[in-house]
Amino acid sequence: MKARTAKSRTAKETPNKERGAKVISMKSRKALRIAPEHGPKHAGDMAAAQRVFNLEAEGIAALARTLDADFSRALDLMMGCQGRIVVSGMGKSGHVAHKIAATLASTGTPAFFVHPGEASHGDLGMITRGDVVLALSNSGETAELTDLVAHTRRFRIPLIAITGRRPSSLADNADVALVLPAAAEACPMGLAPTTSTTMTLALGDAIAVALMERRGFTADEFQMRHPGGRLGRKLLKVSDIMHGGDELPLVPGKMTMDKALIEMTAKHFGCVGVVDAKNKLLGVVTDGDLRRNMSPKLLAKTAGEVMTASPVTIRPQALADEALGVMNARSITTLFVVDKGKTVGIIHVHDCLRSGIA
Numbered sequence: 001m002k003a004r005t006a007k008s009r010t011a012k013e014t015p016n017k018e019r020g021a022k023v024i025s026m027k028s029r030k031a032l033r034i035a036p037e038h039g040p041k042h043a044g045d046m047a048a049a050q051r052v053f054n055l056e057a058e059g060i061a062a063l064a065r066t067l068d069a070d071f072s073r074a075l076d077l078m079m080g081c082q083g084r085i086v087v088s089g090m091g092k093s094g095h096v097a098h099k100i101a102a103t104l105a106s107t108g109t110p111a112f113f114v115h116p117g118e119a120s121h122g123d124l125g126m127i128t129r130g131d132v133v134l135a136l137s138n139s140g141e142t143a144e145l146t147d148l149v150a151h152t153r154r155f156r157i158p159l160i161a162i163t164g165r166r167p168s169s170l171a172d173n174a175d176v177a178l179v180l181p182a183a184a185e186a187c188p189m190g191l192a193p194t195t196s197t198t199m200t201l202a203l204g205d206a207i208a209v210a211l212m213e214r215r216g217f218t219a220d221e222f223q224m225r226h227p228g229g230r231l232g233r234k235l236l237k238v239s240d241i242m243h244g245g246d247e248l249p250l251v252p253g254k255m256t257m258d259k260a261l262i263e264m265t266a267k268h269f270g271c272v273g274v275v276d277a278k279n280k281l282l283g284v285v286t287d288g289d290l291r292r293n294m295s296p297k298l299l300a301k302t303a304g305e306v307m308t309a310s311p312v313t314i315r316p317q318a319l320a321d322e323a324l325g326v327m328n329a330r331s332i333t334t335l336f337v338v339d340k341g342k343t344v345g346i347i348h349v350h351d352c353l354r355s356g357i358a
Contacts, residue, residue, distance in 0.1 A: 052186040059183035059195040060202050066181045074176045077158045083130030085111035090144045092193040093136040100204030107208050108217040116144040124151045132158045138196045140168020238323050239316035241355050242337050242345035250275050253304030260303045273336050274307045281343045283307030313338040324352040
């Protein structure tokens with residue numbers, strides 16, 4: 001009995017050991033639900049994605065073709081706004097409205113989102129006579145927008161509608177109605193907002209960009225609104241991170257190197273700028289210059305004799321990213337900043353790294 005039991009157990013275990021890799025592979029595939037790399041399911045996924053891309057692209061193309069003078073009229077109202085652009089919408093339109101408000105605010109047009117449901121319960125007080133309301137509703141019949149629309153009519157607050165239907169309650173009551181062209185939703189049932197929300201989002205971007213161009217919105221203003229983001233850091237100027245004033249390591253050309261070295265050591269940049277009486281940068285003395293001039297007579301020489309003439313410099317208005325590129329290209333760690341012929345600052349590669357632009 002023991003022999004049979006052992007044999008039986010061995011017979012059970014041996015196939016498992018031999019088939020171990022196969023068993024684990026099958027279990028893993030089942031647990032992770034690994035689909036074949038090729039096959040009907042894979043092809044169906046790609047077809048669904050392509051259908052969505054094509055339908056939404058066609059919707060945006062149709063929107064571009066049907067854009068008319070009402071678009072400029074809407075921009076006129078927004079440019080004349082003394083307060084804020086109040087953007088509102090319900091459901092998926094509400095999510096799009098959030099994004100449009102954020103894009104407007106970050107590109108020079110003050111804006112914020114108001115939920116239409118909350119508006120009916122007190123948030124209408126956020127909307128003043130100096131504001132402009134931008135309301136989104138694909139059907140144009142969103143019940144939650146009723147009180148908001150009535151508020152704009154009562155207090156003569158300009159109302160711009162983005163809707164997919166005319167006539168509709170929203171379009172009929174708006175001062176300007178931007179009507180989306182008829183387009184099939186990418187949803188296979190034609191119900192879930194897909195193409196319509198993509199068109200609305202694109203129209204919001206078009207409004208924001210057109211307003212930027214009308215206002216002459218600059219990169220400086222963009223950086224002010226994005227101080228904590230990657231985009232803002234990329235727009236930092238040399239003047240934002242350079243060292244100036246008493247931090248500048250500068251000496252006159254006639255100063256002997258024994259004194260120039262004291263200034264060079266005290267300022268911790270590993271170099272010293274050589275300037276004339278008008279603060280014009282004549283050259284720079286670096287560690288490399290010291291090595292090249294190493295001799296018993298070094299300390300008796302003047303800074304003008306040791307310096308490298310006509311050093312590479314940068315403008316204070318240049319982007320810090322540009323300064324970093326120059327330092328990398330020239331294999332140097334510092335750049336003197338010169339404005340209108342005068343030395344106004346110095347920037348070190350570590351300043352660029354600390355600012356997060358690298």
